[in-house]
Amino acid sequence: MHTQDGPRLSVGPGLGRDLRRIVGAEHVMDPGFGGGRYCHDMTDRGGVTGRPDAIVMPGSADEVAALMRWAYAQDVPLIARGGGTGYAGGATPVGGGVIVSMERLDAIHQFDPLLWRIHVGAGVTTRTVQRLALENGLTFPVDPGAAEESQIGGNIATNVGGPHCFKYGTMRAWVTGVRAVLAPGEVASFGGAQRKDVAGYDILGLLVGSEGTLGLVTDAWLKLMPRPAYSAAVCAVFPDAASGGEAIESVLASGTVPAAIEYLDDIVTRTVRGTAPPGFPDADGFLVIVDVDSGEADRNAVVDALGPAAFAPDPRQLWRWRESVGHAMIALKGGKLSEDIAVPVDQLAEAVDETQAIGRRFGVLGCSWGHAGDGNLHSTFLFSAEDPDEAARAGLAAEAVLELAVRLGGTISGEHGVGVLKAGYLSKQWDTTAVLAHRTLKHAFDPKNLLNPGKKLA
Amino acid sequence: MHTQDGPRLSVGPGLGRDLRRIVGAEHVMDPGFGGGRYCHDMTDRGGVTGRPDAIVMPGSADEVAALMRWAYAQDVPLIARGGGTGYAGGATPVGGGVIVSMERLDAIHQFDPLLWRIHVGAGVTTRTVQRLALENGLTFPVDPGAAEESQIGGNIATNVGGPHCFKYGTMRAWVTGVRAVLAPGEVASFGGAQRKDVAGYDILGLLVGSEGTLGLVTDAWLKLMPRPAYSAAVCAVFPDAASGGEAIESVLASGTVPAAIEYLDDIVTRTVRGTAPPGFPDADGFLVIVDVDSGEADRNAVVDALGPAAFAPDPRQLWRWRESVGHAMIALKGGKLSEDIAVPVDQLAEAVDETQAIGRRFGVLGCSWGHAGDGNLHSTFLFSAEDPDEAARAGLAAEAVLELAVRLGGTISGEHGVGVLKAGYLSKQWDTTAVLAHRTLKHAFDPKNLLNPGKKLA
Numbered sequence: 001m002h003t004q005d006g007p008r009l010s011v012g013p014g015l016g017r018d019l020r021r022i023v024g025a026e027h028v029m030d031p032g033f034g035g036g037r038y039c040h041d042m043t044d045r046g047g048v049t050g051r052p053d054a055i056v057m058p059g060s061a062d063e064v065a066a067l068m069r070w071a072y073a074q075d076v077p078l079i080a081r082g083g084g085t086g087y088a089g090g091a092t093p094v095g096g097g098v099i100v101s102m103e104r105l106d107a108i109h110q111f112d113p114l115l116w117r118i119h120v121g122a123g124v125t126t127r128t129v130q131r132l133a134l135e136n137g138l139t140f141p142v143d144p145g146a147a148e149e150s151q152i153g154g155n156i157a158t159n160v161g162g163p164h165c166f167k168y169g170t171m172r173a174w175v176t177g178v179r180a181v182l183a184p185g186e187v188a189s190f191g192g193a194q195r196k197d198v199a200g201y202d203i204l205g206l207l208v209g210s211e212g213t214l215g216l217v218t219d220a221w222l223k224l225m226p227r228p229a230y231s232a233a234v235c236a237v238f239p240d241a242a243s244g245g246e247a248i249e250s251v252l253a254s255g256t257v258p259a260a261i262e263y264l265d266d267i268v269t270r271t272v273r274g275t276a277p278p279g280f281p282d283a284d285g286f287l288v289i290v291d292v293d294s295g296e297a298d299r300n301a302v303v304d305a306l307g308p309a310a311f312a313p314d315p316r317q318l319w320r321w322r323e324s325v326g327h328a329m330i331a332l333k334g335g336k337l338s339e340d341i342a343v344p345v346d347q348l349a350e351a352v353d354e355t356q357a358i359g360r361r362f363g364v365l366g367c368s369w370g371h372a373g374d375g376n377l378h379s380t381f382l383f384s385a386e387d388p389d390e391a392a393r394a395g396l397a398a399e400a401v402l403e404l405a406v407r408l409g410g411t412i413s414g415e416h417g418v419g420v421l422k423a424g425y426l427s428k429q430w431d432t433t434a435v436l437a438h439r440t441l442k443h444a445f446d447p448k449n450l451l452n453p454g455k456k457l458a
Numbered sequence: 459m460h461t462q463d464g465p466r467l468s469v470g471p472g473l474g475r476d477l478r479r480i481v482g483a484e485h486v487m488d489p490g491f492g493g494g495r496y497c498h499d500m501t502d503r504g505g506v507t508g509r510p511d512a513i514v515m516p517g518s519a520d521e522v523a524a525l526m527r528w529a530y531a532q533d534v535p536l537i538a539r540g541g542g543t544g545y546a547g548g549a550t551p552v553g554g555g556v557i558v559s560m561e562r563l564d565a566i567h568q569f570d571p572l573l574w575r576i577h578v579g580a581g582v583t584t585r586t587v588q589r590l591a592l593e594n595g596l597t598f599p600v601d602p603g604a605a606e607e608s609q610i611g612g613n614i615a616t617n618v619g620g621p622h623c624f625k626y627g628t629m630r631a632w633v634t635g636v637r638a639v640l641a642p643g644e645v646a647s648f649g650g651a652q653r654k655d656v657a658g659y660d661i662l663g664l665l666v667g668s669e670g671t672l673g674l675v676t677d678a679w680l681k682l683m684p685r686p687a688y689s690a691a692v693c694a695v696f697p698d699a700a701s702g703g704e705a706i707e708s709v710l711a712s713g714t715v716p717a718a719i720e721y722l723d724d725i726v727t728r729t730v731r732g733t734a735p736p737g738f739p740d741a742d743g744f745l746v747i748v749d750v751d752s753g754e755a756d757r758n759a760v761v762d763a764l765g766p767a768a769f770a771p772d773p774r775q776l777w778r779w780r781e782s783v784g785h786a787m788i789a790l791k792g793g794k795l796s797e798d799i800a801v802p803v804d805q806l807a808e809a810v811d812e813t814q815a816i817g818r819r820f821g822v823l824g825c826s827w828g829h830a831g832d833g834n835l836h837s838t839f840l841f842s843a844e845d846p847d848e849a850a851r852a853g854l855a856a857e858a859v860l861e862l863a864v865r866l867g868g869t870i871s872g873e874h875g876v877g878v879l880k881a882g883y884l885s886k887q888w889d890t891t892a893v894l895a896h897r898t899l900k901h902a903f904d905p906k907n908l909l910n911p912g913k914k915l916a
Contacts, residue, residue: 114711115804137713159656170654172663173631188891193802195832196628197869198617198667199876199887201899201914205630205663209656226713229755253572255595255684295753297687344651346573374653411655418657429657433646437903441659444902445895456659 018074019056019098022066027104029055038099041086042146048420052079052093057104061179061187061218067100068216069185077450080212082154083125085146087338088419090158090211095454102153105218113138116224117176117193122153122217129222138224141168144415145326153217159209161415163260163291163322166373168225170415172208177221180207182214183446193221206441211417212452214445228259228293233318234302235290236309237283241265244286245349248372250305251290252345256298260291261373262322265352268369272328276321279314286352288372289318325369333365333382335391337398341405342414345375354404355379362397364390376414379404403428417456424458476532477514477556480524485562487513496557499544500604506547506878510537513557519637519645519676525558526674527643535908538670540612541583543604545796546877548616548669553912560611563676571596574682575634575651580611580675587680596682599626602873603784614675617667619873621718621749621780624831626683628873630666635679638665640672641904651679664899669875670910672903686717686751691776692760693748694767695741699723702744703807706830708763709748710803714756718749719831720780723810726827730786734779737772744810746830747776783827791823791840793849795856799863800872803833812862813837820855822848834872837862861886875914882916 019028029035031052040049053076058064071078077097084091093099105121108128112118113136120129126140126147133140143162144150150160156178161170168174177191190204191197207215238244248261264272264287273280281287288306292299303310313321330336343351352368355377359366365382379401381394402412402425412418412425427435442449442457477486487493489510498507511534516522529536535555542549551557563579566586570576571594578587584598584605591598601620602608608618614636619628626632635649648662649655665673696702706719722730722745731738739745746764750757761768771779788794801809810826817824817839828836837859839852860870860883870876870883885893900907900915 112804114707115802116710117802159660161654165654169627169631170656172660173627182891182895186891188889188895190888190892192867194800194868194872195803196619196623196800196829196834196872198628198873199869199871199880200884200892201672201896202617202630202660202663202667203892203895203899205660209660214659225715229713249572252574255687257683342652342654344573344575345653346570371654376654409650410652411657413657414652414654415656422657426658430648431646433640433644434648434658434661437640437646437661438659440902441661441899444898 015054018070019054022070023056023058023063027057027059031055037084038081038101039093041084041089041091043087043089043421048089048092048094050093051096052099053096055099055101057101059104061181064100064181064216064218065185065187068181068183071098071450072184072448075448075450077453078216079452080153080157080216082122082151082157083146083149085150086154086158086419087340087416088421090417090419090455091154092420094420100216102151109219117221118224119193119219119221120152121219122151124152126150126152126155133224134227137227139227140174140222140224142171142174152220156208156217156220157211158417161371161376163262163371166261166371167257167259172205174223175204175208175220176223178204178207178217179219180215180217183451191221195223209417211419211456213442213456214451230295231293231315232299233289233291233313233315234299234306234310235281235287235313236306236311237269237281237285237287238309239285241286241349241352244288247288247306248348249346251302254301254305256292256301257294258290258302258373259293262289262370263287263372264325264369265367267356267365267367268325268329271332272321272325275324275328277317279317280321281311289322329367329380329382333384335383335385336380337394338378338380339398339401340376340378340414340416341401341410341412342374342376343405343408343410345373347408347410348372348375351377351404351408355401358397358400358404362393364394364397366397374414375410420455423455426458473512476528477512480528481514481516481521485515485517489513495542496539496559497551499542499547499549501545501547501879506550506552508551509554510551510557511554513559515559515562517562519639522558522639522674522676523643523645526639526641529556529908530642530906533906533908535911536674537910538611538615538674540580540609540615541604541607543608544612544616544877545798545874546879548875548877548913549612550878552878558674560609567677575679576682577651577677577679578610579677580609582610584608584610584613591682592685595685597685598632598680598682600629600632610678611675614666614678615669616875619829619834621720621829624719624829625715625717630663632681633662633666633678634681636662636665636675637677638673638675641909649679653681667875669877669914671900671914672909688753689751689773690757691747691749691771691773692757692764692768693739693745693771694764694769695727695739695743695745696767697743699744699807699810702746705746705764706806707804709760712759712763714750714759715752716748716760716831717751720747720828721745721830722783722827723814723825725814725823725825726783726787729790730779730783733782733786735775737775738779739769747780787825787838787840791842793841793843794838795852796836796838797856797859798834798836798872798874799859799868799870800832800834801863801866801868803831805866805868806830806833809835809862809866813859816855816858816862820851822852822855824855832872833868878913881913884915
């Protein structure tokens with residue numbers, strides 16, 4: 001069990017009554033009765049959980065504001081929660097408090113496909129936005145791993161990425177406005193349907209990636225774009241990370257902008273082959289996958305850049321391989337710890353090799369895969385759930401990987417966020433002045449430290 | 459003369475001595491001797507100027523930090539200044555203080571063309587970055603109007619756009635890291651060469667567009683991208699803004715993502731024709747210019763969307779037409795006031811028509827041109843510099859245009875920033891809670907209100 005970071009709550013008997021008054025009796029849940037699924041997220045470390053004092057499902061921005069006013073008056077922590085698919089414990093009630101689940105804020109407020117935009121509630125799933133886009137010849141290029149369950153509000157809270165943010169940018173690039181509730185409980189809008197706005201400070205951008213610690217987003221205006229007419233992938237297997245890294249740099253130097261550049265290291269390539277759908281490459285080594293959506297000429301340039309090893313995968317199978325990675329790796333031993341460091345792209349090969357070396361140093365299997373073009377590694381350490389010692393060593397290896405990221409000039413989190421798992425590590429990455437600026441910001445937006453306390457900042 | 463907004467400075471005789479000690483005697487300039495060009499920017503309203511107490515040119519981030527420590531100890535305002543090409547008075551010393559010109563921070567710290575990235579000082583000009591990119595088969599797609607003189611630090615401070623940010627995003631999308639000096643005078647880094655980072659709050663994004671009021675950026679890590687292999691433009695003239703707006707929506711609905719969608723209203727089209735290079739269209743009306751960089755099929759789709767009026771301009775002349783607009787319009791009467799409102803794109807035609815109507819209401823010629831795809835209008839009112847009454851009416855018309863932008867669900871500034879000219883208008887656009895959040899942020903980052911006081915916030 002993770003040690004509790006937030007202020008412990010002492011709620012009087014009026015808690016349930018107050019909450020029922022604000023959101024309606026049918027939208028308050030006792031965590032002891034069916035609320036268990038709101039107490040943890042998808043993080044690999046099963047220990048990150050907690051027991052909230054209540055779970056509420058507000059039905060409007062005004063109800064979220066009323067909840068915050070109540071919380072600020074009663075000194076009760078609020079933990080905003082979307083689909084619960086996070087990997088950093090960011091939406092878990094580690095210190096008690098009230099879970100604010102956004103699932104009822106699932107309205108499509110407005111959809112203008114011909115103008116490439118949609119205004120949705122925070123509780124709308126990523127897949128719903130992707131599907132609406134697709135049905136109208138558009139695409140929402142943000143593609144986090146759990147799109148069926150993840151919600152737009154959580155996508156905003158963590159500034160999610162995915163393979164295609166190499167070309168199209170992370171969530172921040174696709175949000176033109178949010179409505180949010182700020183402490184001590186007022187609704188405010190930042191941006192809207194307009195595509196440009198430099199009138200104010202970028203508070204919209206500040207809320208994106210703030211993991212529910214600065215305000216609670218209730219709805220968002222998103223940009224969409226026409227679905228590219230062309231799509232092709234090229235793969236190649238290289239003997240090792242160094243030659244794979246060189247090939248990736250050749251792709252960058254080829255003058256094309258691929259939609260995504262992914263990789264699996266040799267251990268992951270070998271493991272995935274065992275369960276992969278047909279067509280997975282036979283060769284052992286470092287697998288590079290390049291997705292091109294800008295036409296045949298660019299595809300050919302990528303083929304040239306990857307050299308004689310290049311081959312064209314079955315497009316129907318390719319993303320199944322890629323999506324099967326997490327399950328294939330966890331199946332090996334039953335447990336895994338996956339980090340999400342990002343480094344300058346010329347440091348990728350070293351980070352890949354060092355991840356394996358760190359595993360060896362701690363006596364666990366270390367491997368990685370991820371978004372090569374962005375230098376974003378899912379450095380992973382495997383362990384048996386029945387072996388507490390091995391699990392502990394995997395934890396130490398994961399910590400060493402965070403230090404590796406900083407040493408290579410990168411970040412401890414490229415896409416999962418800091419949550420509670422990495423809350424102590426910000427000062428390893430940032431200098432004292434930068435850390436102080438974070439604390440100043442947090443205090444300015446949440447002076448009572450009631451918005452997701454114990455997360456993001458240590 | 460604009461009324462002074464900042465705290466008035468009372469500097470003792472030690473000012474020059476202190477500044478010479480920090481940056482060296484040869485890098486301190488008395489405003490009375492050759493410093494005049496540091497006292498105003500390119501704003502149309504010649505009245506925005508001021509007299510600084512000194513002008514300094516620091517040579518390093520550490521010197522900027524020492525300047526800020528001194529300023530914070532002595533209660534002296536600091537006005538960061540790049541190329542002085544702003545349009546909102548943002549870098550003018552309206553309340554006195556010390557101008558911190560970044561021109562000596564002009565080092566190319568690192569350039570990795572094969573990795574699409576460059577690390578430059580804040581004083582490097584936009585054109586230098588564009589040129590280095592171009593010489594290496596790359597592009598820096600941020601294209602503000604005065605790239606020869608404007609500097610990267612100013613591009614960051616205003617989050618500049620330009621025609622091609624329709625497809626490629628504003629400055630924010632191209633900065634992966636900054637080094638900045640925060641009050642009371644410490645150097646901190648936010649981001650770096652890595653392309654993804656969600657570990658902290660987006661303080662990098664907060665500094666972008668903050669107009670020197672939250673911190674002083676000394677250098678930046680920028681992204682570049684391969685130069686598109688294809689480039690073609692398609693134009694068409696439509697009878698009026700309504701039919702032009704419909705044509706633009708047809709382009710959006712065509713399934714292509716143009717690199718830029720620009721427009722000139724009928725008044726501007728007629729005026730520019732008088733001085734334009736050869737090939738300018740003969741027809742009167744609303745001119746739409748669509749730039750395509752993604753291939754022939756997309757160009758053809760745009761031709762179809764624009765209909766029978768579509769024609770292909772001489773690519774060598776096209777951007778000369780576009781760049782001549784400002785000069786052609788000012789030549790009409792000698793004076794102009796240009797705003798930079800942005801509205802949802804489906805409100806473009808109404809904003810164009812209303813700009814002309816507002817001009818008629820105040821008895822001045824109102825017209826507009828701009829970045830149609832982003833709904834970003836340079837709504838402009840012409841006046842004779844010898845006619846103070848007409849100039850005053852142009853000023854009232856410009857204020858009415860800001861109200862129009864808010865009424866249409868848009869922003870008072872799509873790319874110039876708020877500076878001192880629009881500092882009173884933030885509360886017209888934002889609700890009370892949002893304005894309060896801005897003040898809270900400003901106070902958190904600059905508790906003594908010494909960083910460009912009187913700018914951005916009223």
